[in-house]
């Protein structure tokens with residue numbers, strides 16, 4: 001067991017810490033680079049020149065130095081860096097650290113894989129060290145990342161290089177136990193978080209206080225500051241003190257004055273180390289663009305995977321649904337290399353597990369843009385394959401940046417449709433050295449036939465293929481950049497066939513009525529049951545495991561579906577599961593639904609009412625008008641009661657829906673508060689909508705049930721009452 005330090009030893013170490021901080025402060029002040037200067041333009045320090053204090057008033061130069069050991073940073077950090085294998089600084093570290101260590105705000109841009117993480121972790125640790133920050137001081141620094149995986153990775157680097165510092169650090173991301181975080185968050189000095197989760201703590205954790213914040217870091221700053229996170233980030237910033245150091249880093253930096261004004265940066269240093277460089281992407285990255293018709297994309301991908309069975313490959317597709325279909329279908333075709341998939345709808349634990357497996361094993365990872373930013377697979381990715389065109393050049397840069405990191409080599413290939421060739425121009429305009437090639441079709445292996453057979457064999461795959469088809473076309477339809485993404489130029493039918501679909505699902509928003517292959521509305525009309533008559537049974541298959549409910553609901557509640565076309569029409573190619581809705585029970589006083597029959601003297605059946613009313617009438621010669629009058633009265637009475645019942649029913653349904661919504665909100669807050677933190681570019685936005693629709697659907701469903709119950713109840717009451725009233729009527733007539 002470690003012996004507790006004696007009072008004297010503690011005093012000594014405190015004194016030496018104070019002295020070290022004093023020395024560091026003086027050293028930093030002495031060699032402070034001019035604001036706006038570029039430390040990269042300075043010559044390196046002569047070999048074997050002294051480091052730190054030279055004499056009483058002179059210190060060594062640190063701006064322009066090459067080694068971490070030459071920086072005015074604490075011994076603890078130097079030890080941490082050395083033990084983690086970091087010796088020489090990368091360009092972005094050399095350019096930014098002399099400024100950030102002086103406490104200046106930084107707006108840093110450098111290529112992917114160039115070491116930006118250390119460029120912000122070092123000033124964070126040093127600022128708190130020099131302020132002698134302790135447990136009781138609370139949150140001293142916040143590091144925000146757009147995705148959970150990236151936050152986790154930053155946390156790992158912080159733990160590694162900061163292990164000799166005594167700061168407490170916490171990872172606040174969705175998918176973690178919120179209550180556990182809540183208990184510890186107030187004792188954390190450094191928080192690494194996604195915006196949604198941080199805001200949640202700001203809003204709900206008692207005594208959560210960031211008023212003493214010293215340093216705010218936004219990694220992938222352009223992403224965090226874009227529209228997807230705007231609300232959260234504005235709310236967070238409004239709760240942070242203005243007097244702080246702010247560091248913004250990204251490979252594709254924002255220079256928008258509006259964005260920077262939101263952050264109240266003070267004379268920030270603009271550090272763009274690669275501005276002069278020929279390429280905006282890593283030098284050791286070989287980049288290819290190939291022209292692939294839409295209906296050959298999967299053939300090309302399959303052939304590519306078969307030709308690179310001993311590689312680590314990331315395949316980017318545009319949506320979760322694309323990812324799931326291609327992953328499931330290719331898995332069944334067994335290419336001879338492990339396949340994995342990653343998207344924003346997966347549970348956090350599973351996401352982390354998949355990433356871990358991908359690092360450990362040569363495999364193919366099918367992914368959405370959730371893994372396009374910041375992730376550093378330490379064993380290296382051999383290939384980045386972009387099957388679907390990225391939204392823009394920035395997205396391209398981040399995707400290809402998953403390979404060729406630091407000093408390793410890497411290769412990437414982008415599939416472009418003939419209609420997307422404008423993207424090639426855009427890449428070239430941004431100094432991205434891509435080599436354009438025509439694909440080698442001789443080695444192309446066609447999989448569409450195999451996919452069709454798979455779809456016929458595995459019914460689970462059919463809905464996946466349909467969704468992949470529809471989501472892809474819709475994503476192109478929704479793209480703003482029509483110069484690149486033109487849905488009218490897509491060979492829709494060929495594309496559907498290439499996924500193995502026997503018929504092209506209908507896409508009404510494309511107005512393809514005249515298309516031979518896609519039956520128009522009028523042709524489809526008799527085939528399609530009205531939406532109200534359909535209840536899609538929940539698919540019971542293991543392919544639709546995680547978040548399948550949401551997907552099913554998404555399908556049911558998608559815009560297309562609410563418009564009453566796509567989901568149903570699309571199923572024209574498949575046997576549409578039709579389940580008639582339960583009939584609503586209605587009370588008809590004129591024709592009671594009572595099942596009890598009595599027989600008259602001639603053996604004719606009579607309903608209870610007839611029996612009571614008519615027979616009595618015959619026997620007692622009742623006044624028929626009086627009877628009719630009384631019946632009318634009763635009918636009116638029934639109507640009023642029916643009305644009351646309906647109101648009561650509506651009120652109950654409303655209350656139930658509110659309860660459901662509240663329950664959902666609570667659950668959503670706890671589990672997925674930072675859907676926003678994951679890739680707002682589609683997949684995770686989808687997720688939000690889907691989750692929402694789940695609740696509405698659930699409540700609708702239960703409403704449906706309730707309606708039936710109420711109707712049955714009304715029926716029960718009315719039958720009983722009918723009898724009771726009839727008896728009353730009898731007695732009144734007798735009297």
Ligand SMILES: Nc1ncnc2c1ncn2[C@@H]1O[C@H](COP(=O)(O)OP(=O)(O)OP(=O)(O)O)[C@@H](O)[C@H]1O
Nearest residue numbers: 088089090112113114115116117118251374376406
């Ligand atoms: N000074 C250094 N010496 C050696 N390796 C380094 C150094 N700095 C960073 N690295 C390594 O380089 C790799 C990329 O670093 P990092 O993840 O910080 O890049 P990045 O610029 O943030 O990339 P991205 O833009 O994709 O987020 C990591 O594996 C990291 O360990």
